[in-house]
Amino acid sequence: MYRRSVVIKLNNARNCAEFWGAIRFFRSSTGEVQNKRTHFKILSHSQICSYVRLEAGILPLSYHTIKSSLHWLRKVVVMPPERYPRVCLERLIRLSRSPFCELKFNWMAQLRSKLTPSGSDFISGVVPGVNLNPDIAIAMSRLEAWMATCDLRSVMSSSFSVHYKHVHNGTLLGPQKYLVHNWPLHNSRTLAQLRVLGRNYGRIGGQLIRLSSTELCPICGCRAMDDLSHFLLECPMLVDPRLKFLRPLFESPLTGTAQLIRLLASEDRAVTNRLYFFLLEAVEVRDLITSV
Numbered sequence: 001m002y003r004r005s006v007v008i009k010l011n012n013a014r015n016c017a018e019f020w021g022a023i024r025f026f027r028s029s030t031g032e033v034q035n036k037r038t039h040f041k042i043l044s045h046s047q048i049c050s051y052v053r054l055e056a057g058i059l060p061l062s063y064h065t066i067k068s069s070l071h072w073l074r075k076v077v078v079m080p081p082e083r084y085p086r087v088c089l090e091r092l093i094r095l096s097r098s099p100f101c102e103l104k105f106n107w108m109a110q111l112r113s114k115l116t117p118s119g120s121d122f123i124s125g126v127v128p129g130v131n132l133n134p135d136i137a138i139a140m141s142r143l144e145a146w147m148a149t150c151d152l153r154s155v156m157s158s159s160f161s162v163h164y165k166h167v168h169n170g171t172l173l174g175p176q177k178y179l180v181h182n183w184p185l186h187n188s189r190t191l192a193q194l195r196v197l198g199r200n201y202g203r204i205g206g207q208l209i210r211l212s213s214t215e216l217c218p219i220c221g222c223r224a225m226d227d228l229s230h231f232l233l234e235c236p237m238l239v240d241p242r243l244k245f246l247r248p249l250f251e252s253p254l255t256g257t258a259q260l261i262r263l264l265a266s267e268d269r270a271v272t273n274r275l276y277f278f279l280l281e282a283v284e285v286r287d288l289i290t291s292v
Contacts, residue, residue, distance in 0.1 A: 048160050050151040051196050054168060057175035059147050066114055066143065070136045073111070077128055090128050097124075115139055118146035148172035160198050162213075163228070163257075167195055167265040178267050187269060190276040195264050197228055209283050219289040229260050231282070237289060241281035245274045 053060065079086040089108075095101055096108040103109050112123040120139035126132065152172060156165050169176060178191055199213045213227035219237045224230045231238070232246065233256045249271055250259055263271060 048158065048198075050154040050158070051160065051164060054148075054151050054155055054172075055176055055192065055196055056179065057171065057173060059144060059173075060151075062114065063143060063147055066111070067140060069107075069111055070132075070140070073126075074132050074136055077126065077130065077132055081128070086128060093126060093128070115143065118142045144173060161196070162199050163261060163264060164195060166261045169265070178272070181267070181269065183269055183272070186276055187272040190279060191264070191266075191272045194228065194275065199227065209279075209286060219286055229256050232263070232278075233259055238282045238285060241278050241285065245278040245281070249274060 049060070052058075073089075076083075076085045076089050081087075092106060092108045096106050096112065101109050103113060108123060108126075112121070115121070115123055118139070119142050120135075122132070122135040122139060149172065155161075155168070171177075176195075179188055181188070197211065211226055211228060211231055213225050215226050217224050217226040217230055217235055220235050222234075222236065224234065233242070246263075249263060263275065266272070
């Protein structure tokens with residue numbers, strides 16, 4: 001059940017299919033999700049699914065669909081020959097081996113097409129009446145590794161976030177460590193929001209502050225881009241909350257980018273606590289200036 005709490009902490013996935021898919025497959029009721037959502041503000045709905053999956057350590061919905069399909073196949077293939085599901089399966093197998101088989105009309109052909117990229121092709125040789133448990137176990141293991149690797153490759157080659165590839169710890173089949181710590185929700189949520197923030201548009205903090213690396217900072221005259229690095233480390237209008245909360249965390253002679261990566265990669269609760277209180281005060285300052 002720890003995975004469910006991880007996804008809820010991440011929160012960036014509110015409008016991401018992976019979030020609701022994870023909730024569904026981790027057996028959490030909609031009512032329970034609604035109750036938990038009352039404890040935190042809604043975050044950006046522009047997150048890319050691969051970032052959400054990699055951060056929370058969950059697999060795509062297609063993985064669960066394939067797993068459910070193989071579970072059904074495992075049961076039907078050993079049914080008595082006179083059972084109707086077995087009869088239908090045998091016909092599907094014969095049709096899937098035909099050169100005229102259309103993928104959209106044949107379930108076995110669809111399943112084979114989903115497993116083949118991960119290196120599993122046992123579907124082509126399925127024989128009714130044979131136990132498929134060993135083959136299915138190997139296929140699911142390969143599928144897990146392949147899907148996680150695809151997500152990692154997608155994130156590393158994406159321009160959505162310039163810093164995430166440097167703060168992710170390389171874990172493929174598990175959540176980032178800070179998400180499984182028994183921290184207050186505001187601590188883990190703050191760090192998750194900052195880590196998975198996009199470069200072109202993002203919202204962080206309880207006040208839904210908007211940052212965009214394609215626009216100039218609206219509160220200072222430095223003509224600097226309004227990105228996360230400027231907001232946390234450079235903006236002169238936020239110097240007071242920065243000195244109050246973040247200055248003790250800075251290590252010299254690291255550059256601004258290195259400082260940012262070190263903060264976001266931290267697994268220290270004290271660091272995330274300081275980030276949280278900095279955001280609260282910085283949002284107030286920013287709102288005050290932009291409202292004038």
